[in-house]
Amino acid sequence: MALPSKMKAWQYSSNTKGITPHLILNPSVPVPIPSRLGEMLIRVLSVALNPVDHRPAETVLYRFAIPKPATPGVDFAGEVVQAPADGAFREGDVVFGASGSIFAGGMLAEYAVAESSRVVEVGKITPNEAAAIAIAGLTAYQSIISRVKPNSHILINGGSGGLGTFGIQIAKALGHSVTVSCSGRNAELCRSLGAEVIDYTQGTLLQDLKNAAKVREFDLVVDNVFADPDLYWKAHEYTVRDAEYAVTPINTTYAFMRPFVAMKLLPGLLGGGQRRLTVMFGQPKLEQLVQIRDWIAERKIEVVFDQVVPFEEVKQAFERLTSGRTVGKIIVEVARAPGSSNTQTS
Numbered sequence: 267m268a269l270p271s272k273m274k275a276w277q278y279s280s281n282t283k284g285i286t287p288h289l290i291l292n293p294s295v296p297v298p299i300p301s302r303l304g305e306m307l308i309r310v311l312s313v314a315l316n317p318v319d320h321r322p323a324e325t326v327l328y329r330f331a332i333p334k335p336a337t338p339g340v341d342f343a344g345e346v347v348q349a350p351a352d353g354a355f356r357e358g359d360v361v362f363g364a365s366g367s368i369f370a371g372g373m374l375a376e377y378a379v380a381e382s383s384r385v386v387e388v389g390k391i392t393p394n395e396a397a398a399i400a401i402a403g404l405t406a407y408q409s410i411i412s413r414v415k416p417n418s419h420i421l422i423n424g425g426s427g428g429l430g431t432f433g434i435q436i437a438k439a440l441g442h443s444v445t446v447s448c449s450g451r452n453a454e455l456c457r458s459l460g461a462e463v464i465d466y467t468q469g470t471l472l473q474d475l476k477n478a479a480k481v482r483e484f485d486l487v488v489d490n491v492f493a494d495p496d497l498y499w500k501a502h503e504y505t506v507r508d509a510e511y512a513v514t515p516i517n518t519t520y521a522f523m524r525p526f527v528a529m530k531l532l533p534g535l536l537g538g539g540q541r542r543l544t545v546m547f548g549q550p551k552l553e554q555l556v557q558i559r560d561w562i563a564e565r566k567i568e569v570v571f572d573q574v575v576p577f578e579e580v581k582q583a584f585e586r587l588t589s590g591r592t593v594g595k596i597i598v599e600v601a602r603a604p605g606s607s608n609t610q611t612s
């Protein structure tokens with residue numbers, strides 16, 4: 267297939283009041299050229315949005331770590347149109363994974379470069395489902411998999427977002443029981459995925475956790491929100507002695523770092539936290555991408571879609587993303603998959 271030299275791509279060159287107001291669809295961006303051994307050119311089909319698509323760009327990293335104009339988008343599914351020199355994939359293969367850069371991944375474009383070491387084949391699931399996995403699915407998986415014994419009782423603080431909806435179902439697929447915090451409007455969804463629910467908007471979350479612990483203490487806390495330091499300081503009141511407290515939000519602001527450093531450094535005997543605190547960094551592990559993909563194909567877990575929007579509506583999608591109210595995943599459908607729909611598992 268003859269490839270064009272120019273393509274459409276979403277770009278921003280300012281972060282005043284966030285990147286969303288500055289996103290423009292540039293109709294004539296040069297199509298990128300793979301240059302390293304494992305790199306391949308992808309015709310992008312679907313992109314899942316994540317907080318990482320805007321949060322680093324709204325900090326000091328914007329100035330130092332993000333080349334401008336920048337194209338966001340990390341999580342993707344797409345068709346290989348120029349195979350990598352390492353022979354890992356062929357033209358026509360449909361693959362998914364994460365782009366090499368997490369700060370401005372470049373996937374919100376018609377074409378993008380991906381690395382063969384970070385992607386696997388889509389197989390029987392759809393590009394929209396596949397695009398959702400690499401950040402939210404993998405991070406949710408890794409926040410649980412190595413941190414619990416069989417048949418554990420897991421608390422997920424923030425059950426209705428991208429990480430939470432994957433986390434509930436992964437915990438269940440692995441044979442654990444799971445309780446989540448979410449707002450009342452998302453309670454039914456979280457229950458339908460298999461969780462017990464505590465409505466955090468009632469303002470009594472900590473007390474509700476202590477009450478739940480009278481029946482059974484928690485073996486692991488996965489905190490996808492990290493907005494209330496007391497949940498950690500008081501974790502010994504609702505978790506078992508060797509429970510881990512895993513935090514997923516990563517933030518370089520002073521407001522985040524100050525309580526975090528105290529939690530990490532102050533010994534328990536001097537009034538510090540009494541549970542092991544860890545910060546999660548999702549890692550690109552291919553065998554885990556395959557595991558989650560196969561669970562979706564087997565209908566053991568489902569991707570919860572907040573919305574699926576066309577390529578032209580990226581700006582509206584970012585407005586939704588930055589509202590912090592996303593339920594499951596927002597997907598941008600950049601192009602149609604060869605010979606099929608992007609949405610329905612075959």
Ligand SMILES: NC(=O)c1ccc[n+]([C@@H]2O[C@H](COP(=O)([O-])OP(=O)(O)OC[C@H]3O[C@@H](n4cnc5c(N)ncnc54)[C@H](OP(=O)(O)O)[C@@H]3O)[C@@H](O)[C@H]2O)c1
Nearest residue numbers: 317405424426427428429449514515546547548590591592
């Ligand atoms: N460490 C890593 O490698 C890694 C990877 C991925 C993501 N992350 C981080 O992990 C966090 C979660 O990511 P995500 O993709 O799941 O975010 P998300 O989808 O944007 O989360 C939105 C959800 O959070 C819920 N929520 C907001 N405030 C809440 C609260 N106080 N209590 C309970 N739920 C609340 C919202 O529900 P309501 O509207 O009902 O409140 C909404 O459904 C983000 O900070 C993200 O940056 C880290």
